[in-house]
Amino acid sequence: MQAMQTNSVNPELLQGELQGLMRNLIDLVSRQTAQLQVRNEELLAQTRMLREEQLCKICCEYPVARSFNPCGHGTCVKCSSKLHKKPCPFCRTEVDSIIPRF
């Protein structure tokens, strides 16, 4: 049996080493978690920005799906249907035609 050899290692030394390793590990994990959290918040902010950019500014409910000709402003399908031949709500240019936007 070779198992007896483990007795030759000083258990206190081993424990100290183990504790050091654990500290390093915890330090590493917490640092990476903090980094991930920052990245996660960045992504969330970006997603929010993109969503707000694409959301109809009139009803804030549906995504922008129509553009006005000639001014180029846009709203969702529902709001655009009320604006034909009327002034654009953003710049007051009369909406000549409404074109689909993707």
Ligand SMILES: [Zn+2]
């Ligand atoms: Zn709308």
Ligand SMILES: [Zn+2]
């Ligand atoms: Zn406009």
